[in-house]
Amino acid sequence: MSADKDEELKKIMLVEDDADIRTVATMALEMVGGMQVHAFGSGEEAIAAVAGVAPQLIVLDVMMPGMNGPEVLVRIRERVETADIPVVFMTAKVQPEEVERLRALGVLEVVAKPFDPMTLADTIKALWAKRPRG
Amino acid sequence: MPEVTNARVRARFSFSVKINFILGLGLAILVAVGTLAYRSIDELVDASRYEGTALIQLGHLEAFIAQVKRIESAQRKYVLTGSAADLSVYRAARVEASLDIRGMVSGVESLDQRRILRELERLADDRMRRLDTVAEVRAKAGLEAATRLVRASATDALNREIDTLAEQFRARTLRSLRVSQEDAAFSAGTTGFLIAWGILFALTLLVWAMVVIHRHQAHRRAAEEALRASEKQLRLITDAVPALIGYADREGRMQFHNKPFERWLGRPAERLHGFTLRNLLGTETYDRIEPHIAHVLAGQPAQFEFPFSSDGDRAGYFSAQLVPREDAQGRTLGFYLLITDITALKEVDRMKSEFVSTVSHELRTPLTSIRGSLGLIAAGVTGALPDKARQLVAIAVETCERLVRLVNDILDTERMASGKMDMKFEVIELGKLVERSIVANEGFAATHGARVRCDAGQPPLLVRVDQDRLVQVVINLLSNACKFSAPGGQVDVAIIRRDKWARLSVSDNGPGVPVNFRAQLFERFARSDSSDARRAGGTGLGLSICRGIVERFGGRIAFEERAGGGSTFYFEIPIVEQA
Numbered sequence: 001m002s003a004d005k006d007e008e009l010k011k012i013m014l015v016e017d018d019a020d021i022r023t024v025a026t027m028a029l030e031m032v033g034g035m036q037v038h039a040f041g042s043g044e045e046a047i048a049a050v051a052g053v054a055p056q057l058i059v060l061d062v063m064m065p066g067m068n069g070p071e072v073l074v075r076i077r078e079r080v081e082t083a084d085i086p087v088v089f090m091t092a093k094v095q096p097e098e099v100e101r102l103r104a105l106g107v108l109e110v111v112a113k114p115f116d117p118m119t120l121a122d123t124i125k126a127l128w129a130k131r132p133r134g
Numbered sequence: 135m136p137e138v139t140n141a142r143v144r145a146r147f148s149f150s151v152k153i154n155f156i157l158g159l160g161l162a163i164l165v166a167v168g169t170l171a172y173r174s175i176d177e178l179v180d181a182s183r184y185e186g187t188a189l190i191q192l193g194h195l196e197a198f199i200a201q202v203k204r205i206e207s208a209q210r211k212y213v214l215t216g217s218a219a220d221l222s223v224y225r226a227a228r229v230e231a232s233l234d235i236r237g238m239v240s241g242v243e244s245l246d247q248r249r250i251l252r253e254l255e256r257l258a259d260d261r262m263r264r265l266d267t268v269a270e271v272r273a274k275a276g277l278e279a280a281t282r283l284v285r286a287s288a289t290d291a292l293n294r295e296i297d298t299l300a301e302q303f304r305a306r307t308l309r310s311l312r313v314s315q316e317d318a319a320f321s322a323g324t325t326g327f328l329i330a331w332g333i334l335f336a337l338t339l340l341v342w343a344m345v346v347i348h349r350h351q352a353h354r355r356a357a358e359e360a361l362r363a364s365e366k367q368l369r370l371i372t373d374a375v376p377a378l379i380g381y382a383d384r385e386g387r388m389q390f391h392n393k394p395f396e397r398w399l400g401r402p403a404e405r406l407h408g409f410t411l412r413n414l415l416g417t418e419t420y421d422r423i424e425p426h427i428a429h430v431l432a433g434q435p436a437q438f439e440f441p442f443s444s445d446g447d448r449a450g451y452f453s454a455q456l457v458p459r460e461d462a463q464g465r466t467l468g469f470y471l472l473i474t475d476i477t478a479l480k481e482v483d484r485m486k487s488e489f490v491s492t493v494s495h496e497l498r499t500p501l502t503s504i505r506g507s508l509g510l511i512a513a514g515v516t517g518a519l520p521d522k523a524r525q526l527v528a529i530a531v532e533t534c535e536r537l538v539r540l541v542n543d544i545l546d547t548e549r550m551a552s553g554k555m556d557m558k559f560e561v562i563e564l565g566k567l568v569e570r571s572i573v574a575n576e577g578f579a580a581t582h583g584a585r586v587r588c589d590a591g592q593p594p595l596l597v598r599v600d601q602d603r604l605v606q607v608v609i610n611l612l613s614n615a616c617k618f619s620a621p622g623g624q625v626d627v628a629i630i631r632r633d634k635w636a637r638l639s640v641s642d643n644g645p646g647v648p649v650n651f652r653a654q655l656f657e658r659f660a661r662s663d664s665s666d667a668r669r670a671g672g673t674g675l676g677l678s679i680c681r682g683i684v685e686r687f688g689g690r691i692a693f694e695e696r697a698g699g700g701s702t703f704y705f706e707i708p709i710v711e712q713a
Contacts, residue, residue, distance in 0.1 A: 018499055018503070020500075020502075021499065027506075028515075031515045032510075032515060092494070093495055114502035114534075115505075117506040118509055118513050
């Protein structure tokens with residue numbers, strides 16, 4: 001996916017199995033960050049929809065029933081049309097070696113839960129601005 | 135064991151001293167008795183020689199006296215007969231008598247005896263000359279003239295003098311002989327007495343030596359028995375210990391092992407003793423632990439963990455401690471092994487870590503919803519709140535933050551306790567890192583109305599640390615200082631150099647640390663009972679985590695009262711000198 005240098009982050013896909021967190025994160029990104037959020041409750045749903053949604057960035061929970069975050073990432077990277085979409089992991093597993101392991105999978109960053117809803121959008125936008133350009 | 139060894143050393147020392155003493159004394163007695171015997175024999179020989187000489191001299195004296203009588207008889211016969219034959223007999227006897235007396239004089243050693251003999255010789259010469267004169271008168275003037283001359287000469291007085299001197303010589307010789315015999319007898323008696331006592335004493339020494347040897351052998355048998363008992367006891371203890379105990383020499387050959395060692399390796403003693411660790415553990419395991427063995431052979435104790443399976447089943451986990459054994463010169467002779475099975479501990483540790491991780495995750499998940507929801511409500515994203523509701527929501531947000539911090543601190547504490555807190559060490563400038571921490575803490579300081587002033591000092595100090603962990607320490611100290619400062623108070627941060635250490639101090643003007651709380655300030659879950667501390671809402675883990683991190687940097691953390699009120703928390707870490 002080629003991206004314009006000054007392209008604004010508008011469309012995000014959020015994959016989170018916990019409905020409450022999904023709601024809070026969606027509200028934080030939409031109401032505070034002014035972004036359009038496409039939220040999904042499972043990895044399978046997200047994979048099925050990602051090509052159609054064509055998000056600029058995906059915020060992906062790590063531990064989910066069924067297909068977990070890293071598995072979803074692999075599937076997204078396998079498909080040509082979604083392979084270049086930047087991904088940010090969001091997880092409550094915050095031990096350093098776990099964070100390192102997730103970073104090594106080729107994501108922009110790992111955001112820890114719980115997050116501050118008032119700064120989450122800014123954090124995501126800052127990561128978006130630092131994404132590698134192809 | 136050491137007591138038995140000491141007793142054996144003492145017994146051996148005592149035995150050695152006693153036997154050497156007995157041998158020395160025996161030798162001294164032998165030398166003394168030998169010397170005395172030699173001297174006594176020498177004296178006896180001298181006495182015997184003197185006795186022979188004295189008897190010969192007495193014989194010579196009697197012969198001389200008899201010769202003098204024969205000369206007188208020959209001279210008188212010649213005077214009466216005037217025969218040339220009688221004259222010739224007289225002269226021959228005269229010459230013989232002169233030779234006898236000279237021989238006697240030269241054979242006598244005593245000066246007194248020699249004086250007597252010389253006097254006797256003189257008198258005899260005088261007597262001979264008178265006889266010669268009579269013989270000459272007889273030859274020239276005839277019998278009557280010679281007879282008159284004989285009657286006129288006072289020969290009787292001269293003969294008496296000769297007899298008196300002969301008697302003196304005889305008496306003195308006999309007295310000397312008696313004295314010599316008495317001396318020899320005394321010497322022989324004394325020597326015999328001393329030899330008898332020497333033999334008696336030597337026999338006593340011999341008996342003593344036998345007693346000492348017998349006792350020594352009894353002691354040795356007892357010591358050997360005690361050693362065997364001690365070894366047996368040690369063997370029972372080491373066999374009963376639920377750990378592998380062994381000793382290997384420099385070549386890594388097992389020279390001692392307990393029963394659990396045999397069970398662990400599944401080998402009988404005869405297929406274990408003398409075998410190398412490489413042979414016993416297999417090349418793969420040995421290659422893994424070889425650096426530690428090299429370490430202990432260099433004289434340093436080693437401790438490590440390693441997986442091992444003796445029968446190809448699932449590998450267990452083992453903790454090994456290697457302790458060098460050195461001789462008096464400090465050369466490593468081998469090393470002791472203490473190996474314990476920590477498979478169960480590892481499993482418990484893994485379960486604990488997993489439990490803490492899972493609990494942490496499971497707590498964070500609902501906290502994310504709560505924190506997120508409250509954050510949005512408090513910020514007014516969902517609409518303006520009445521004042522009281524906003525106040526309550528703010529309390530809920532703060533409490534939620536405390537819960538998050540508690541979960542984080544518990545995770546850190548668990549990681550530190552289990553030694554899993556990995557550090558990415560790099561050399562950084564301490565001042566810049568502190569400034570970064572102050573910036574990160576700005577919001578928190580503002581919340582508490584505290585101003586932070588920093589004096590980073592000059593020149594910049596380099597330290598080797600894990601940046602994130604050091605920031606965690608600085609932020610913890612800063613947030614504590616802000617929390618406990620009086621409203622509008624000032625927090626001073628300073629970096630100074632103290633010898634080879636960089637000291638970072640954070641000072642506040644708060645109420646200080648209660649005296650009865652200072653001792654456990656850096657302990658886990660240490661919290662002051664003061665209402666200020668309760669209000670500050672700490673987890674009781676922050677400072678213990680700070681101490682753990684600073685100690686991993688090779689430094690120390692401490693507290694001191696600040697002059698004029700308040701507290702100063704500081705840590706010191708080693709400076710990396712610029713090349």
